[in-house]
Amino acid sequence: xxxxxxLSRRNDVHVMKPEGTEALIRALIEDGYEVIGPKVIAQxxxxxxxxxxxTPPAGWTDEQDGGRYRLIARDDGKLFDYVVGPQGFKRYxxxxxxxxxxxxxxxxxxxxxxxxxxxxxxxxxxxxxxxxAAIGIQDRVFxxxxxxxxxxxxxxxxxxxxxxxxxxxASTCFxxxxxxxxxxxxxxxxxxxxxxxDGHHMLLVRSGSEAGAAILEKLDLKxxxxxxxxxxxxxxxxxAEMQTRVxxxxxxxxxxxxxxxxxxxxxxxxxxxxxxxxxxxxTCFCAAMEDVTGLDPDSAERWRQWDTCFSVNHSFIHGGAxxxxxxxRYRQWITHKLSFWHEQFGQSGCVGCGRCITxxxxxxxxxxxxxxxxxxxxxxxxxx
Amino acid sequence: MNVHPGTAxxxxxxxxxLTYEVVGIKKELPDTVTLDLRAPNGMPFEFxxxxxxxxxxxGVGEIPISISGDTSDPMxxxxxxxxxxxxxxxxxxxxxxxxxxxxxxxxxxxxxxxIKGSDVVIVGGGLGxxxxxxxxxxxxxxxxxxxxxxxxxxxxxxxxxLFEEQLHEWRGRFDxxxxxxxDRAEAGWPGRVGVVTQLIDHAVFDPEETAALVCGPEIMMxxxxxxxxxxxxxxxxxxxxxxRNMHCALGFCGHCQFGGTFVCRDGPVFAYDTISELFTxxxx
Ligand SMILES: Cc1cc2nc3c(=O)[nH]c(=O)nc-3n(C[C@H](O)[C@H](O)[C@H](O)COP(=O)(O)OP(=O)(O)OC[C@H]3O[C@@H](n4cnc5c(N)ncnc54)[C@H](O)[C@@H]3O)c2cc1C
Ligand code: SF4
Ligand code: SF4
Numbered sequence: 001x002x003x004x005x006x007l008s009r010r011n012d013v014h015v016m017k018p019e020g021t022e023a024l025i026r027a028l029i030e031d032g033y034e035v036i037g038p039k040v041i042a043q044x045x046x047x048x049x050x051x052x053x054x055t056p057p058a059g060w061t062d063e064q065d066g067g068r069y070r071l072i073a074r075d076d077g078k079l080f081d082y083v084v085g086p087q088g089f090k091r092y093x094x095x096x097x098x099x100x101x102x103x104x105x106x107x108x109x110x111x112x113x114x115x116x117x118x119x120x121x122x123x124x125x126x127x128x129x130x131x132x133a134a135i136g137i138q139d140r141v142f143x144x145x146x147x148x149x150x151x152x153x154x155x156x157x158x159x160x161x162x163x164x165x166x167x168x169x170a171s172t173c174f175x176x177x178x179x180x181x182x183x184x185x186x187x188x189x190x191x192x193x194x195x196x197x198d199g200h201h202m203l204l205v206r207s208g209s210e211a212g213a214a215i216l217e218k219l220d221l222k223x224x225x226x227x228x229x230x231x232x233x234x235x236x237x238x239x240a241e242m243q244t245r246v247x248x249x250x251x252x253x254x255x256x257x258x259x260x261x262x263x264x265x266x267x268x269x270x271x272x273x274x275x276x277x278x279x280x281x282x283t284c285f286c287a288a289m290e291d292v293t294g295l296d297p298d299s300a301e302r303w304r305q306w307d308t309c310f311s312v313n314h315s316f317i318h319g320g321a322x323x324x325x326x327x328x329r330y331r332q333w334i335t336h337k338l339s340f341w342h343e344q345f346g347q348s349g350c351v352g353c354g355r356c357i358t359x360x361x362x363x364x365x366x367x368x369x370x371x372x373x374x375x376x377x378x379x380x381x382x383x384x
Numbered sequence: 385m386n387v388h389p390g391t392a393x394x395x396x397x398x399x400x401x402l403t404y405e406v407v408g409i410k411k412e413l414p415d416t417v418t419l420d421l422r423a424p425n426g427m428p429f430e431f432x433x434x435x436x437x438x439x440x441x442x443g444v445g446e447i448p449i450s451i452s453g454d455t456s457d458p459m460x461x462x463x464x465x466x467x468x469x470x471x472x473x474x475x476x477x478x479x480x481x482x483x484x485x486x487x488x489x490x491x492x493x494x495x496x497x498x499i500k501g502s503d504v505v506i507v508g509g510g511l512g513x514x515x516x517x518x519x520x521x522x523x524x525x526x527x528x529x530x531x532x533x534x535x536x537x538x539x540x541x542x543x544x545x546l547f548e549e550q551l552h553e554w555r556g557r558f559d560x561x562x563x564x565x566x567d568r569a570e571a572g573w574p575g576r577v578g579v580v581t582q583l584i585d586h587a588v589f590d591p592e593e594t595a596a597l598v599c600g601p602e603i604m605m606x607x608x609x610x611x612x613x614x615x616x617x618x619x620x621x622x623x624x625x626x627x628r629n630m631h632c633a634l635g636f637c638g639h640c641q642f643g644g645t646f647v648c649r650d651g652p653v654f655a656y657d658t659i660s661e662l663f664t665x666x667x668x
Pocket of ligand 3: 273363
């Protein structure tokens with residue numbers, strides 16, 4: 001590959017037919033990636049492994065609202081007209097349960113070492129802008145300048161991201177107000193934008209890295225026209241305009257100064273403490289360690305699994321849990337996401353994917369709760 | 385880059401404990417032991433007063449435990465542990481020659497070097513004296529660089545006094561003032577009965593030139609800070625050591641998130657002013 005063609009591929013925008021996804025997925029698999037992309041499973045859009053020859057499911061859209069998710073089949077052949085399902089790509093980079101190390105008793109004590117399989121190289125196909133942003137957020141968590149998490153970072157270093165712009169939003173989406181979507185600005189290796197207009201159906205293709213450009217070399221692409229670019233831009237503009245939920249831009253300050261607001265207790269009456277919001281959130285990173293011994297008493301293992309700040313145990317110290325009440329656990333979660341995350345990582349911990357709204361069984365709404373506190377701040381101060 | 389600060393060696397993997405050998409065991413109280421540990425390769429363990437380690441009991445679990453030894457004796461890593469649950473129980477059963485996993489040291493400790501020139505008031509409650517002991521050693525080793533040194537210690541009963549021999553030794557010194565109080569006592573206890581804040585009211589120090597180091601149950605620390613403030617100590621010179629659940633000590637597990645901090649990395653010792661808002665917020 002000459003340097004020149006490399007560069008031209010990098011900067012040019014191309015188009016391919018929708019069927020071109022087959023060749024793209026195949027090229028990634030041939031390059032040694034395990035490709036993970038959307039599949040319809042159990043009436044939900046999940047991210048699962050693809051085999052060579054597979055293509056993303058066509059003709060699906062979704063309806064989402066507080067506590068409600070429906071996948072709807074259509075016959076229009078659109079590839080990406082649904083938004084995000086219950087699970088992001090988090091489970092691949094930061095697995096729900098993972099062995100960290102094993103220990104074995106030796107003559108003079110015990111020895112500890114990693115013995116997990118080498119990190120897989122994943123290609124995440126169809127990652128929405130909010131997913132790309134969420135991966136960026138977890139990157140900061142697992143490499144905080146002082147310590148870096150070996151297994152997360154080994155997988156992350158090998159990961160390849162094929163992003164997709166959203167051309168439609170669900171009622172739960174609010175990425176525009178979080179500044180993360182509907183189209184990604186960076187963080188992808190290849191970026192796709194779907195255009196579906198006047199009988200034309202095609203995908204705009206851009207590379208965002210050397211690795212992305214190298215894959216594009218293998219595909220049958222045409223140069224995009226200016227009009228195609230404009231159509232793609234109009235699509236993401238429309239997706240942004242569809243968003244009815246808007247996170248107040250002073251959420252950080254509002255929550256930080258209202259830790260004693262009476263509304264927390266009100267939310268606490270509704271919250272079940274089920275932790276569903278934290279399981280679906282693509283940025284939540286709490287994990288619990290579990291130490292086990294097997295049948296052989298001379299060997300031991302440490303496992304790490306997702307935890308949730310909605311469990312009472314999460315704040316357990318000798319003498320009892322710090323956060324006994326549902327309201328204080330909800331407050332812990334939302335203030336961390338929207339406020340304290342900034343102090344720790346220099347950005348918000350929320351990308352506006354709306355999953356926590358959709359998958360909350362009682363439709364507690366991160367945007368709505370923030371707004372309620374914000375709007376009642378003054379009266380609260382009078383009464384409080 | 386991950387660095388194992390205890391050995392100043394770059395480590396590939398901050399999650400792997402190193403194996404230390406138990407070389408000394410002292411039963412301090414019926415439910416509390418002090419373990420002396422030595423690195424297998426004889427490496428010194430450098431730390432700051434107030435820092436802690438993650439200690440691993442083979443196959444049982446790993447818990448945060450403060451270092452209770454002397455920074456000037458880095459060949460001996462010392463921990464004082466109260467038995468409360470399964471991991472601490474496993475530590476209490478260890479014998480000399482047994483192994484224990486160590487990761488650390490972690491966190492920000494007592495600002496002993498930044499408070500030189502001031503009077504120092506050290507307030508401990510119960511087991512809280514253990515994380516304070518390295519600070520006491522350090523202050524006493526550089527005694528000339530501090531003003532009045534006052535140690536105020538509260539325990540439940542006379543039978544719960546930690547480091548009793550040392551308390552006697554410190555009480556015998558002319559260059560520091562030690563006062564002890566217990567919640568309740570049988571007849572015959574010659575000392576005071578009450579709460580540790582009462583000692584603050586009577587201690588001799590110049591509030592305007594005082595730094596205070598406070599460690600104990602959260603409720604005790606709350607009252608102690610109040611009593612110090614009532615005496616006129618500026619709360620920006622009051623330091624408290626926070627306890628939160630911790631599973632990793634690296635900032636990855638989320639359990640010790642406390643407002644905009646992780647107690648494991650930004651604490652456990654905090655200048656009171658930086659956390660006063662949350663410290664007085666219920667269930668934060
Ligand atoms: C910074 C710091 C310094 C500490 N220093 C000391 C010390 O010097 N001496 C001492 O005796 N104790 C100290 N503690 C408290 C000590 O960590 C707990 O008593 C210990 O974790 C209890 O574990 P266990 O398994 O014996 O008890 P259990 O009650 O059976 O605990 C079960 C599990 O709960 C979790 N857990 C319970 N309490 C805590 C806790 N405080 N932090 C994290 N996880 C917890 C652990 O995962 C533990 O395995 C310190 C705590 C912190 C945060
Ligand atoms: S907090 Fe809710 S909306 Fe924000 S990233 Fe997490 S799941 Fe998505
Ligand atoms: S906010 Fe909703 S999803 Fe989250 S713990 Fe409460 S009830 Fe469950």
